Structure formats: structure tokens, C-alpha cells
Amino acid sequence: MTWRLPLKPLDPWEKLGSGEAKRVDVAGRFDFFWVVLEAGMPGLMLRLPELPQPLPRLPKLKNLVTSFRPVSGGSAFVLGLKERSQVQIFETLCRDVVEAGEAGANRNEALSRALQRTRRWYHLLRGGKANGLSVEEQRGLVGELAFLRELVSAFGPETAIEAWTGPTCSAKDFEFIGSCIEVKARRVAAKPFVSISSEDQLADVQGNRLYLRVVNVASAVLPEGQSLHDHVRMTADMFEAEGAAFEAWEETLGSTGYDPENDYDDRRWLLGTANDYEVKGGFPRIASPLENGVENVRYSISLDACEPFKLDGDLIDVIRKGFDHE
Incomplete structure (x- = not known):
């Protein structure tokens, strides 16, 4: 019998340098990218031609940063991880946010759904109940x-x-x-x-x-x-x-x-x-x-x-x- 070491989980940020980006899904309808932010922080970016008005309020999450920021060709919603040791759960969060956003009918709805899903993670991590309140x-x-x-x-x-x-x-x-x-x-x-x-x-x-x-x-x-x-x-x-x-x-x-x-x-x-x-x-x-x-x-x-x-x-x-x- 040949023993094989377990496969190392894929890290979408592993081969990216600071300031670099890679599309999450080449067949995706919206511009979601894996990015490496300042100080080597893993991140997810949704590129937008312009910021929505009025600007939506962003949830504050422990060990995560959320922001709107200028990028080449427009603006972006960015989600970043401050605690690198939590990269696996962060990847799961990001893929869930992307899946929610891709279900939107247009770019504005994609952003709205991505923010809503991010807030849902916030509520879950703060003690929200899957089945709701009694x-x-x-x-x-x-x-x-x-x-x-x-x-x-x-x-x-x-x-x-x-x-x-x-x-x-x-x-x-x-x-x-x-x-x-x-x-x-x-x-x-x-x-x-x-x-x-x-x-x-x-x-x-x-x-x-x-x-x-x-x-x-x-x-x-x-x-x-x-x-x-x-x-x-x-x-x-x-x-x-x-x-x-x-x-x-x-x-x-x-x-x-x-x-x-x-x-x-x-x-x-x-x-x-x-x-x-x-x-x-x-x-x-x-x-x-x-x-x-x-x-x-x-x-x-x-x-x-x-x-x-x-x-x-x-x-x-x-x-x-x-x-x-x-």
C-alpha cells in the first residue's frame, strides 16, 4: 500500500503578490477578484464602475476589514482578513459572498447581495440563530x-x-x-x-x-x-x-x-x-x-x-x- 500525504488546501492568495488580483470565477457575471491588500492581507474585491449613492453602511467584523476604495478604472468593495491564521474560514466566507453576489440581476444588486451576505456572516459570528428567534x-x-x-x-x-x-x-x-x-x-x-x-x-x-x-x-x-x-x-x-x-x-x-x-x-x-x-x-x-x-x-x-x-x-x-x- 502506498501512503500519500493529505493534500494541502488550496489558498487562492498563495501565488499573488501585494497589489495583485485574480478573478474568482473566469465565467462569473460580475467582477469578483482575489486580491492581496496592504501588509499582505488576503482580500476579496468586487470591482464597480462607480460607487452607489447613497453609500451603503458597511458591517464591522472582528478580524476583518470592509471598505470602499478607488481602483484602476473605478471603485471597489473590498473585504480583507487581518488574522492570517483564519485564512481557510475566510476563503469559505468569501466564496459564499461571491455566490450570493452572482445571483444578482445586475451589478448594483450583486453589491447589495454581497453586503447582505457579509452581514449574515456577521450575525452568525455574533451569535445569530440559524432557525431564527423563538x-x-x-x-x-x-x-x-x-x-x-x-x-x-x-x-x-x-x-x-x-x-x-x-x-x-x-x-x-x-x-x-x-x-x-x-x-x-x-x-x-x-x-x-x-x-x-x-x-x-x-x-x-x-x-x-x-x-x-x-x-x-x-x-x-x-x-x-x-x-x-x-x-x-x-x-x-x-x-x-x-x-x-x-x-x-x-x-x-x-x-x-x-x-x-x-x-x-x-x-x-x-x-x-x-x-x-x-x-x-x-x-x-x-x-x-x-x-x-x-x-x-x-x-x-x-x-x-x-x-x-x-x-x-x-x-x-x-x-x-x-x-x-x-
Whole structure:
């Protein structure tokens, strides 16, 4: 028997010098090229006769760079890899982006599809779910987005997006100077309870007042109304004029597991009334820290038992007062 060494995976950048390019598919309909960028960085380029207007926003990915740049004969969308040790997975990403772009009807659509596929990789690498968010996860996201829109209207995009900390593994959904807010969305016809998923969600935060917002969110499989995608678009529109805030919005949204390519078009979401409660001494909750050996606590609280703690004023005003006493 003759033993053979396993074949080394092909590297499309291996024989390219700095500034050189090689067409990805000689039979391809659009001008996708393997390229070597500055500092020997492997890259993928889609050559364009001119840049689209308005210029699309580019996703920011860890260890990758995305940019529009001038090239001979026009411009190009360029995707580059900063970490050379990840070249194999980067090649897979690039081929997937090219495949998506080649399905476009024209060059502009090829660019749009290439960007969309790049964003899909971004969401996947940030924790997106292949099968999408569950119905209850969608409900929770709709509730948080509704409150986020209130915050943008009251305090502006930068302050609002900085406060939305729940998707990035914080114990509280929103954190401000002097106050923290946990948002819970519930079915309108559900029993008057809300679920608390950890001992930290309603735990005190030193130097801060803690509030619980409970919002009724109805859903149905209907042809009309607002889908999850609609709620996301409404919120995104409030950030688009602010570049840094928009980038933070996209990153935080991606951390929720939302992927724009998942199918959420059939289910419609309707926002109902919202009630706010101050979580303080006597509020129905499991106290933290837990007894030694007790972990992963999940429990429900009765909204009837929360009534004595209902906030009389406006929660936005409470948050604003916290800023005033900074």
C-alpha cells in the first residue's frame, strides 16, 4: 500500500503578490477578484464602475476589514482578513459572498447581495440563530425595541444605544446614571405573571434605582400589521443619521440573535399598554445573593403583587432626573 500525504488546501492568495488580483470565477457575471491588500492581507474585491449613492453602511467584523476604495478604472468593495491564521474560514466566507453576489440581476444588486451576505456572516459570528428567534424571544425583542425608540426620542441616539446593555450579557436590559430598567413583554391574554430568568435581573444595583417595565405585546399570524422586521426597521431609521450610534445599534442588535435573513414576515406584533414598577424593599422577588449551592434560578412574579410598587410618574422623567443629579 502506498501512503500519500493529505493534500494541502488550496489558498487562492498563495501565488499573488501585494497589489495583485485574480478573478474568482473566469465565467462569473460580475467582477469578483482575489486580491492581496496592504501588509499582505488576503482580500476579496468586487470591482464597480462607480460607487452607489447613497453609500451603503458597511458591517464591522472582528478580524476583518470592509471598505470602499478607488481602483484602476473605478471603485471597489473590498473585504480583507487581518488574522492570517483564519485564512481557510475566510476563503469559505468569501466564496459564499461571491455566490450570493452572482445571483444578482445586475451589478448594483450583486453589491447589495454581497453586503447582505457579509452581514449574515456577521450575525452568525455574533451569535445569530440559524432557525431564527423563538416566538417568545421575538416578543421580548419587540418590547425592548419599543422602549429603545422612546429613549431615542427623549435622549438622542447615542445615549439610547449606549444604555441598551441587555443583549451584551448585562444583568439589566437598560442601564443609566442613577437607574436601571428591566423590560418584560407578555401576551395580552396571559395570566398576570411575568417570568424572571435569573437571580440577577431584579437584584439591587448599588447607587441606582431599579425599575421593571411590563409591556403587553400581542401577536398573530396575519397578512397585515407590523412584523419583527418592521419593528427593527422603524428603530434603525432613528439611528441612521448618526454614524457611530448606527454602528453601535447594528452590533447590539446582532447580539440579540436577530438575523435579517430569517423569515419573520408572517407573524405580526401589536404593542399594547405598558406599566412601570419600582423594584425596592418588599417588591416580590428572590433576594440576591442566593444561599450557597443554589444556582440558575428562574421564577415568576404576580403582577397583582407588584401593584403597590407601580410608578405614578413617567419613567422617562425618572431617568432624566438621574442625569440631572450626575
